[in-house]
Amino acid sequence: MKTQAAFSNRFQSFSERNSNLLRLLAVFVIVFAFFAITKQGAFLKPETFASMAVQLPEYSILALGVALTLISGGIDLSVVGIANLAGILMALFLSTAATDAAPDAVPLYIAGAAAIGFLVGLSCGAFNGLLVSRFRIPPILATMGTMQIFTGLAIVITEGKSVSGLVPAYEHGINSALFGWLPVPLLMFIACAAWVSFVLNKTNYGQKLYMLGTNEKAAAFSGIHTNTVLMKTYIYSGLLAIVASLIMMGRNASAKADTGSSYTLQCVLICVLGGVKTEGGFGKVSGIVVAVLILQTISTGLNLFREINNFYRGLIWGAVLVAVLIANCIIEQKEQAKLMKKLSMEEAAEA
Amino acid sequence: MNELSKRKWNRLLSHNEFYIAIIIVAICLLIEVRSGQFFTPNNLVDIVRSGIVPCIFGIGVLVVMLSGGIDLSFVPIAALAMYITNSVMLDTGFSGSIVVPFLLAGGIGIACGALNAVVISKFNLPTMIVTLGTSSIFTGLLRGVFEAKEKTASPILMELGSSKLFTAQNADSGLTSDMPSTLFILLGVVVVTFILLRYTTLGRGIYAVGGDPGAARRAGFRVTRIQFFVYCYVGLLAGIAGVTRTGMSQAAHFTSLLGTELTIIAATVLGGARITGGVGTITGTVLGAFLMTIVSNSLVLIGVPTYWQQFFTGALIVIGTGISVYQASKKYRGSLSLDERAKEELG
Numbered sequence: 149m150k151t152q153a154a155f156s157n158r159f160q161s162f163s164e165r166n167s168n169l170l171r172l173l174a175v176f177v178i179v180f181a182f183f184a185i186t187k188q189g190a191f192l193k194p195e196t197f198a199s200m201a202v203q204l205p206e207y208s209i210l211a212l213g214v215a216l217t218l219i220s221g222g223i224d225l226s227v228v229g230i231a232n233l234a235g236i237l238m239a240l241f242l243s244t245a246a247t248d249a250a251p252d253a254v255p256l257y258i259a260g261a262a263a264i265g266f267l268v269g270l271s272c273g274a275f276n277g278l279l280v281s282r283f284r285i286p287p288i289l290a291t292m293g294t295m296q297i298f299t300g301l302a303i304v305i306t307e308g309k310s311v312s313g314l315v316p317a318y319e320h321g322i323n324s325a326l327f328g329w330l331p332v333p334l335l336m337f338i339a340c341a342a343w344v345s346f347v348l349n350k351t352n353y354g355q356k357l358y359m360l361g362t363n364e365k366a367a368a369f370s371g372i373h374t375n376t377v378l379m380k381t382y383i384y385s386g387l388l389a390i391v392a393s394l395i396m397m398g399r400n401a402s403a404k405a406d407t408g409s410s411y412t413l414q415c416v417l418i419c420v421l422g423g424v425k426t427e428g429g430f431g432k433v434s435g436i437v438v439a440v441l442i443l444q445t446i447s448t449g450l451n452l453f454r455e456i457n458n459f460y461r462g463l464i465w466g467a468v469l470v471a472v473l474i475a476n477c478i479i480e481q482k483e484q485a486k487l488m489k490k491l492s493m494e495e496a497a498e499a
Numbered sequence: 500m501n502e503l504s505k506r507k508w509n510r511l512l513s514h515n516e517f518y519i520a521i522i523i524v525a526i527c528l529l530i531e532v533r534s535g536q537f538f539t540p541n542n543l544v545d546i547v548r549s550g551i552v553p554c555i556f557g558i559g560v561l562v563v564m565l566s567g568g569i570d571l572s573f574v575p576i577a578a579l580a581m582y583i584t585n586s587v588m589l590d591t592g593f594s595g596s597i598v599v600p601f602l603l604a605g606g607i608g609i610a611c612g613a614l615n616a617v618v619i620s621k622f623n624l625p626t627m628i629v630t631l632g633t634s635s636i637f638t639g640l641l642r643g644v645f646e647a648k649e650k651t652a653s654p655i656l657m658e659l660g661s662s663k664l665f666t667a668q669n670a671d672s673g674l675t676s677d678m679p680s681t682l683f684i685l686l687g688v689v690v691v692t693f694i695l696l697r698y699t700t701l702g703r704g705i706y707a708v709g710g711d712p713g714a715a716r717r718a719g720f721r722v723t724r725i726q727f728f729v730y731c732y733v734g735l736l737a738g739i740a741g742v743t744r745t746g747m748s749q750a751a752h753f754t755s756l757l758g759t760e761l762t763i764i765a766a767t768v769l770g771g772a773r774i775t776g777g778v779g780t781i782t783g784t785v786l787g788a789f790l791m792t793i794v795s796n797s798l799v800l801i802g803v804p805t806y807w808q809q810f811f812t813g814a815l816i817v818i819g820t821g822i823s824v825y826q827a828s829k830k831y832r833g834s835l836s837l838d839e840r841a842k843e844e845l846g
Contacts, residue, residue: 448666465639
């Protein structure tokens, strides 16, 4: 009896702390059940899940970066631009330098390309960070501008054409699966999610980031170097964009200035759906992961409906985003009302 | 120099418009020196021509920014309104008054704007995220539900676009450009918005809400209603801009329109509108829109390949917003409050 009560108590406190996560999981189950019932065999087969596992990592990793900036109270709209600029530079390096290389040297060239990519991510992220922290430009405007700059540079470098002719070994590597069932992109996403979760929960920086996002002034008064934290945040976002870029390049076997132009909206949508507050200070990796699963299920499921044209996806995502915003707002108001009631009751009891 | 003119001079120096005007003159001179083609009658008319639609959009963006919000959905609204209106005009073979297509497009614009307005004002949600979502909805409606294809303009809109005030000719090259009558539409929008912002309680309310919503509420402004109006007004202007554009380009091309919202927001910010609300003027917005138009129209004149355009747009956004933020911080440095000073010392 006692253990049972303790268990139900613990469950209650867990569900109170993670009410958003539980709601998301419920939505996921409903969405999943909807497609499983309406499409049955066509949906519930291994190929569906295999394609989902390969499709979701690239934009989910971008979303992790956007989430960090949202938690800081800002936003990074330039992640897709960073990914494409780096992708093009890496693809150019691979297609010019590595094609005639000896087979043993290929991994070295790939490592070199990745190094170039991370350098680009670092500098682009630092540039964003500088504009936001040092120059105090509102993050929306700053990253909107740098998105144009990075994409613009990518267009200038390629003159609008796509860069292909990478080394086959690289494409093969990205498109293979570990142990025969774990796709490499998914593994990269899991690694990134684990890393971001670690950074947010277990490091000094994570604590400071939440404080900064909650109240910048209070954080500054507590002796936090807000500019340093902001710098780090935008650099991390840039570096995560490079990981996504590595996947995109391998999957498309090429790089182009306008790849994944719809990913920006999708990233913000995932974050908002996953419970990251746009005004800063809140957000967990677990929420983002479930949000990703929901979106990918909707996307894959809709593909099975032949009669629904592809352009409906934007309509549905937009509607989902607005609906989630409204639902969150109503739930929050209710919770606040409940809290106020509890407080006033306690006050009455004391009196 | 006497006291009065000195004060006037100082006031001029503190205005953003003054600096944009200087930048515009400098850029114009630079282009003229490099190409010798800038100050030709046809090029000037061309620039005014290409600036009309961005200006109408820019004024809509200004009104939202004044109220402290941001709208990312006005371009999809314009595309939707223009596509539906043009299709209706084509299908019915309408040949009556030119006011009708504008009423129709304006109505569609207001309806779309009202959706933004309801969600934003009723639930008090972040405007950028909401309009990001609705922009996706409107684009989805246009391409998914209406299965929009690029169409030519209907006869009545063709007529609107080809009516001209005068024709300017380049004496050397013989190239001509028409000054379109749609200039009057822009003038109408400017005058109406000016009166609205300057002389009506509603307009002053927009500034007040953008400055400090709490204070505006205590001063007796109905914040929700003002916000509601703002997003409907932007929708209206977007509809008007969409129809105007269809006439001037003689076609309802929406693919080239979608995705231009950032440039227009950037132009408005360049014109001195502050993204946090409460600050901004129509003069500044018009100047900002023309600065953008001049830069993008003239790259070819000075021999820069067109694929540099996006890079320059981005650079303009970053530099322009950087300057206006810097100016704002300079203005307040003298009157820093205690906590801000403490923050400066600490951080």
